[in-house]
Amino acid sequence: AQSVTQLGSHVSVSEGALVLLRCNYSSSVPPYLFWYVQYPNQGLQLLLKYTTGATLVKGINGFEAEFKKSETSFHLTKPSAHMSDAAEYFCAVSERGGGNKLTFGTGTQLKVEL
Amino acid sequence: EPEVTQTPSHQVTQMGQEVILRCVPISNHLYFYWYRQILGQKVEFLVSFYNNEISEKSEIFDDQFSVERPDGSNFTLKIRSTKLEDSAMYFCASSRDREGQPQHFGDGTRLSIL
Numbered sequence: 001a002q003s004v005t006q007l008g009s010h011v012s013v014s015e016g017a018l019v020l021l022r023c024n025y026s027s028s029v030p031p032y033l034f035w036y037v038q039y040p041n042q043g044l045q046l047l048l049k050y051t052t053g054a055t056l057v058k059g060i061n062g063f064e065a066e067f068k069k070s071e072t073s074f075h076l077t078k079p080s081a082h083m084s085d086a087a088e089y090f091c092a093v094s095e096r097g098g099g100n101k102l103t104f105g106t107g108t109q110l111k112v113e114l
Numbered sequence: 115e116p117e118v119t120q121t122p123s124h125q126v127t128q129m130g131q132e133v134i135l136r137c138v139p140i141s142n143h144l145y146f147y148w149y150r151q152i153l154g155q156k157v158e159f160l161v162s163f164y165n166n167e168i169s170e171k172s173e174i175f176d177d178q179f180s181v182e183r184p185d186g187s188n189f190t191l192k193i194r195s196t197k198l199e200d201s202a203m204y205f206c207a208s209s210r211d212r213e214g215q216p217q218h219f220g221d222g223t224r225l226s227i228l
Contacts, residue, residue: 032214043118043205043219044157051214090157099170100145100212104157 002027004091006105014113019063019078021108023091026072031093033074034102035065038088047089050074061085086112116140120206120220127196128228135191135223137206146189147207147217148181150174157205163189164212193225201227 007022025031032051036044048059055067065076074091091105119138127133139146148160161171163181180192189208193200203224207217 034216036219041221043120043221044207046216046218049214049216092157094214096214099162100147100209100215100217101159101162101170101172102147102149102157102217103159106156 002031002093002095002103004093004103004105006089006091006108008108009106010109010111012111012113013081015083016080019076019081019085019110021076021089021091021110023065023074023076023105024072025074025091025093027093027095029096030067030069030072031095033065033067034092034094035059035063035074035076036090036092036104037061038090038107040087044090047076081110081112083112083114086110118206118208118218118220120204120223122223123221124224124226126226126228129198130195132192132194133196133225135193135204135206135225137189137191137220138187139189139206139208140210140218141187143208143210143218145169145209145212145215145217146181146183147209148191149205149207149219150202151205151222152199152202160191196225196227198227201225 003026005024035047050067058064092102146163151157203222207219209215209217
């Protein structure tokens with residue numbers, strides 16, 4: 001069975017600082033990989049995805065993530081945090097060749113301070 | 115941009131009653147999903163639905179739950195004989211295709227069982 005680990009349930013950064021949110025997956029075959037963001041009282045919004053091809057993927061709002069097979073990781077980064085980035089971020093995977101069921105990590109709450 | 119809509123946004127129900135949560139997926143999407151998020155926990159897959167039948171379900175999705183696409187636009191989740199532990203945020207999602215396609219989520223229905 002697949003699993004997703006997000007290290008750090010809470011991350012706090014200063015405005016303008018680098019954002020790094022960690023995600024590792026456990027799967028015998030590299031899965032499809034997704035990052036979603038959830039703002040308070042809203043649903044999950046897709047930030048970016050990796051399915052195939054270039055391992056560095058760019059998403060909305062200046063976020064990007066790099067798939068590293070050797071490290072079974074898909075960490076999310078943003079060079080310069082903005083106050084509006086404060087939200088909860090979820091890493092999710094779905095199995096290649098299987099159904100499209102998403103398995104989520106436990107989420108990371110990002111706080112951006114002045 | 116088309117979006118998934120869910121109604122109601124908040125449902126309060128007495129324990130033992132039946133509830134129906136409603137979703138309107140994106141119109142050209144063919145795959146539909148329900149997830150739930152118990153307060154403070156991660157998002158969990160419940161069921162996926164395609165071509166008017168369940169394609170995959172989790173162990174959470176027992177006989178208490180059922181899904182239906184009663185017409186060309188709605189997708190519903192019925193919970194019979196609700197229990198206190200059914201209190202959660204329920205998210206509907208849809209995707210255009212199955213393999214590796216991102217799922218688009220609604221804003222969720224907060225279900226409170228009293």
